[in-house]
Amino acid sequence: MAVLARPRVVVTRRLPDAIEARMRELFDVVPLAEERPPSPDRLAALIADADVLVPTIVDRIDATLIAAAGPRLKLIANYGNGVDHIDLAAARARDILVTNTPGVLTDDAADMAMALILAVPRRLSEGERLVRSGEWAGWGPTAMLGRRVSGKKLGIVGMGRIGQAIALRARGFGIAIHYHNRRRLPHVVEKAVDATYHAELDDMLTEIDMLSINCPHNASTHHLIDARRLALLGRQGYLINIARGEIVDEPALIAALEQGVIAGAGLDVFAHEPAVDPRLIGLPNVVLLPHMASATIEARHATGEKVIANIRIWADGHRPPDQVLEGWA
Incomplete structure (x- = not known):
């Protein structure tokens, strides 16, 4: 050179x-x-x-x-x-x-993923909007009911630096860790985060409550999460994406959110940034962020x-x- x-x-x-x-x-x-x-x-x-x-x-x-x-x-x-x-x-x-x-940006991205893992099931964005609207009527036994994260199962797609950092954070909230990766991690790494490996993504999706996407976007991961796999995640499942919007079939995700195929989503990335599909903006069961995980x-x-x-x-x-x-x- x-x-x-x-x-x-x-x-x-x-x-x-x-x-x-x-x-x-x-x-x-x-x-x-x-x-x-x-x-x-x-x-x-x-x-x-x-x-x-x-x-x-x-x-x-x-x-x-x-x-x-x-x-x-x-x-x-x-x-x-x-x-x-x-x-x-x-x-x-x-x-x-x-x-x-x-x-x-490992820690910053993992922090943001963890924030979304908490925010979506607990409906933080909806609650914040309710207070700002001036229409909040006060505390009630059935008001703003969300889902507890402790005891749930988190599936991580892409167990690199960021995926492992998310796993460590989630373990602190009593969340069980599952993961799908191109290659299985060494036993010592799996043990450090107490993670269960799934060679097949579909098998993992049927077992977990929350899915965190942390893999690169390439030809093999384009629309990796499609309508069929969203259905496997299930009606009480949540999707978190801080990786790339194109990994998820966005129209399929919108339909799944609208129809209750999954419970909710937390998105920091979108398929056509900076454009965001207006249907996503109108949905109450999704938290939307402006690609700020590393910000x-x-x-x-x-x-x-x-x-x-x-x-x-x-x-x-x-x-x-x-x-x-x-x-x-």
């Missing part, structure tokens, strides 16, 4: 001030001082003469854009962990490395620091530590 004293870096979105300042010290930065993602044409023009691209999860880095990149572009240093918005095969074909930022000051700064480290190590002629390898998803 060639050594670059001051690589030219295109950053697609505004980052925390301290991160942007540090990048300007180290690199020749072309920042896009905007809150919305740039158009594909504008982005293509900017990366025609760049060494590094720093995109976010809302930037579609597809084969067309990668093919249009100039010969200097040799690193896509993603600001975030998920890379389903990047065509990894197209990047490999152009000999462009891709890095991400694993581990920096802490600490996580945003730690993500930026990992991006900087990946660029610096690559510019020094070494393999970046967080390179996304083939088969990552």
Whole structure:
């Protein structure tokens, strides 16, 4: 790898001030001082003469854009962990490395998932809206009845860092842990979270009360949770999704919520962000959040620091530590 004293870096979105300042010290930065993602044409023009691209999860880095990149572009240093918005095969074909930022938002994402696990069965969003409406008539023995979480079974799809962190939190609330994963975890990890493994997702769905989605989005997980699997979760089941909206068949989920096929859902992600289906907005049995599971000051700064480290190590002629390898998803 060639050594670059001051690589030219295109950053697609505004980052925390301290991160942007540090990048300007180290690199020749072309920042896009905007809150919305740039158009594909504008982005293509900017990366025609760049060494590094720093995109976010809302930037579609597809084969067309990668093919249009100039010969200097040799690193896509993603600001975030998920890379389903990047065509990894197209990047490999152009000999462009891709890095991400694993581990920096584990606790924040797990905290948000746990908040939704509590909020949905206990109807916190409905209760808050009732108080704000001015129509609350006071305490009553049958008012705002929800479901107890202690003693319930939580199924986790995707038992990586975040899934394991959710399991540890849920155990503290007396929730039994079940999980489905591409590969079974080592016994010592299973024991640490007292988790039961299910090789078949369908088998797990019939046993659990709550489902937390924490796997990457890729071809094999697209619409992994469809109408049939929602029915397996059952009328007293709850779905929590802080991963990617496309993992769930959203129209099927809406129908399941409307028809009482499942009891409720907590969603931090949606199929067509930032657009949210108005039918979801009108449903009382769903808690909706604006993709904010990782939205802490600490996580945003730690993500930026990992991006900087990946660029610096690559510019020094070494393999970046967080390179996304083939088969990552």
